[in-house]
Amino acid sequence: MGEPRRKMGMLTSLLLLYLGLASQAAAATMYVDNSGSPACHAALTSGSESDPFCTITYGISRLSGGDTLYVKNGTYNGDDNTFTGPSGTAGQPTVISAYPGASPVIRGSGVNSGRVKFSGVSYLTLNGIAVTNANQGIFVESSDHVNLTNCAVYAVGQEGIHIRYNSSYVTVDNCTVHDPGTWAYDG
16 A cells, blocks of 8 residues: 555656646746837737737736746836736746847836836846836835846936835845936935
């Protein structure tokens, strides 16, 4: 009776290992490109490099935890970009990144409103994105294990990067902030 249980235990372990590897391999890579070439769309079937999404907000709404969203060159207009997910894991964070060699910019509608805000997320990386012309640049609250890398925040109304409300393990690495406080104090 011991041998069948041992074999069943080994089969169970192999199945769990397979399922774990399969879930890691399932992470998707999607693209945002508003340049017009190729034409972008906001449809469930879009998101590939040859059929990209038009906006960062829509692209993020299509992500699952652990996916990557590449943002190509362009200016992406947005007012209050609040993102509440998707969270990744320690082994597979969700990534929102400038496409290699690109320098995308999120441009708010004015220095007295809006921000790029991450709220209640875990294991998320924002890489290589610039934020300008908003009240606050990048705002992180009630989040953990967030990495802000190679970002630029400039000409914003108040603070450039703000981390608050029970946030922990937030890393700001190689980011540049200049000309905050163009509308009010707290620059």
